[in-house]
Amino acid sequence: MKIKKTVSMALLVTTTLITTGCAQRIADLTLASTKNINLNAGNFAEGNRVIGEDSKPIILFPLGIPSIKEATDRAIEQDRCAVGLTDVSADSEFFSFIIGYVKYKVEGNLIIDKTKKGCEHWEMKK
Template structure:
């Protein structure tokens, strides 16, 4: 009985993890854009992640800029994110992954070439 309890505890420990909310931002971007544009449109909610596997030790270091870039690049006309939430992912003990997640609403600049007709 004790071995079963110990095995269950160790199994739960190996697959456990947590997500920590790091920042809440009204607007965030890693792109250069014309802030005076009069044609900004709110787009859909998107998620971008930068994560690396962990097998005893992390195989890389997650980057917040990469996570935000991946979220913005979901639409070619997007220039930033509104209502941005940055979270740190810690889903590892010995085997798992670590990472950064950026989640927010796309800010679409309809004045860019090829982006007309957005509403």
């Protein structure tokens, strides 16, 4: 009977450690960009909702530091006419038990600059 309790307790502790992780909202922003924007152009359109992520693996210890800028760039660069994001949320996610990851995720609506070359007749993708 004592062995069953020990095995049950070890299983519970192992399950708890394996499923341990953390996610946290870093910021909610109205407007965000890592690109140069000519705000005087005034010929902008709102595009699709996109997500950009940057993550680094953890194997006993982190093998790098993720970048919120890289996550933002990856979101913006999903459309060549995009210059920024609106209604932005930035989150941090972490999981580690010997092996895991640390990640930044940026989500927002694309800001399309119609004055950029080749973007004059931009239409929202479905």
